[in-house]
Every structure is written in C-alpha cells, then in structure tokens.
Amino acid sequence: MDEKKIKKNEGPCSLIEILKVIGGKWSISIIYVLISGTKRFSEIERSIPNINTRMLAKELKNLADHEIVIRKVYATVPPTVEYNLTTKGKKLEPVINEIYKWGLEYVY
Amino acid sequence: MDEKKIKKNEGPCSLIEILKVIGGKWSISIIYVLISGTKRFSEIERSIPNINTRMLAKELKNLADHEIVIRKVYATVPPTVEYNLTTKGKKLEPVINEIYKWGLEYVY
Numbered sequence: 001m002d003e004k005k006i007k008k009n010e011g012p013c014s015l016i017e018i019l020k021v022i023g024g025k026w027s028i029s030i031i032y033v034l035i036s037g038t039k040r041f042s043e044i045e046r047s048i049p050n051i052n053t054r055m056l057a058k059e060l061k062n063l064a065d066h067e068i069v070i071r072k073v074y075a076t077v078p079p080t081v082e083y084n085l086t087t088k089g090k091k092l093e094p095v096i097n098e099i100y101k102w103g104l105e106y107v108y
Numbered sequence: 109m110d111e112k113k114i115k116k117n118e119g120p121c122s123l124i125e126i127l128k129v130i131g132g133k134w135s136i137s138i139i140y141v142l143i144s145g146t147k148r149f150s151e152i153e154r155s156i157p158n159i160n161t162r163m164l165a166k167e168l169k170n171l172a173d174h175e176i177v178i179r180k181v182y183a184t185v186p187p188t189v190e191y192n193l194t195t196k197g198k199k200l201e202p203v204i205n206e207i208y209k210w211g212l213e214y215v216y
Contacts, residue, residue: 015140015204016157018211023133032123049124088214095206096123102203103126106196 021066022092026051026059031089032096034069038084068092129174130200134159134167139197140204142177146192176200 022028026048033039033047045056060083063069068089074080085092130136134156141147141155153164168191171177176197182188193200 014211014216015208016137018207018215019133019136021211021215022207023136025127025131025133028127028131029124091210091214095203095210098203098206099126099130100123102199103122103129106199107126107129108122 022068022095024059024062026055027063028092028096028099030056030059030063031068031085031092034083034085034089035093035096038082040080040082044083063089130176130203132167132170134163135171136200136204136207138164138167138171139176139193139200142191142193142197143201143204146190148188148190152191171197 022031029048029051030044033044039047041056041060044060045051045053048056060069060071064071067086070084070086072082072084074082130139137156137159138152141152147155149164149168152168153159153161156164168177168179172179175194178192178194180190180192182190
C-alpha cells in the first residue's frame, strides 16, 4: 500500500467528511456517467435507472456546490444546460474503478 | 488503467447493483472501522460520530447479509457480540484508500 494509506489514528471522522461530499446515494453513479464526457440533464437521468428528476437535481447541486461537477447554461431558446466533471471530479475515476473491480469479483 | 476498467457500454446499472451492497450512508465508515480488526457493537458505535444505534444495527445487518461482515455471538453472560470483516469485506480496503487519497487532495 502506498504512503497515503489511511493512518490508523486518523479514524473515520475524515472519511465521514469525504463521504459527505461524494457519499450521496446517487453521487457515484452520476460521476460515473459523466466520466465519459459532457451530458445534459435528461441524458444523465436516462442513464441511471430509478433516479427521479428531483433526486438528480438535488445530487447535481450538491456535486456542483462541492466543485465536482460544473453546470453550463447556453442562451439558446429554450436554454441548454450541460454538466461536466471538473478536474477534481475526474480524479474520482480510480475510486469508481476500485468499486467496480471489487463488484466484478464479489457482486457478479 | 488495468483490464478491469469499467467498459463504457456496461453503464451504471452494474455500478448501482454494487452500490446497493456497499453504498449505504454508513457502510464505508463501518468497513473502515473494521479494517483494523474485530470490534464490538459499542466500539464501532463510539468510532463513528453521529451514527445512532438503530442505524448501526441496520447497516451491520445489511453488511452481514451481503457477507461483508461476520457477526459472532459468544455464550457469555450477558452474551458477547463481535463483528469482523470477511475476506470479501477486507478486499474493500483499496476502495477506501482511493476515497481517502482523493479526500486528502480535495477535501482537506
């Protein structure tokens, strides 16, 4: 394990702080969908089974507030709204890959 | 990125299935606490700020149902109950380390 392995005495407090940012029920799935590039709200909604519009809007706002997602509005008629990962958001890809690797071995 | 990287066409469905197993609000924190070894219910509860007994019991049950955590009851008076990670649970350490690495860079 490399030097950034969790030091035992740091306890879960810091982990809980981190999970407040990315631990939302749908956050990881939304970040996963955006890894492949810019998407509109409806594209994200269609990509995630069982999520509803209110939940998606709420989670996107949380992710934008934490600068993981960036929301761009274009002055078309009607306005076009696009979402994309920030650099900070793209750096979550290793987390998603580790979750996925574990899932391939133990969930499927 | 290695061969188990998420293949774009697999979509978030599989990720959502995986997150049903480990995506509970407190799951990652509980798994983190158990990485350092066997713990009693009260020890886990004390290690995780803001979790209450009902939530901890519910999450531990979910993790035990998914064979991530093992629950052992010893016939002492009163009975002693201990929790430990299964092999499957211990294999989540890389997920937690990636979350933590990201957090050190972007949350702290």
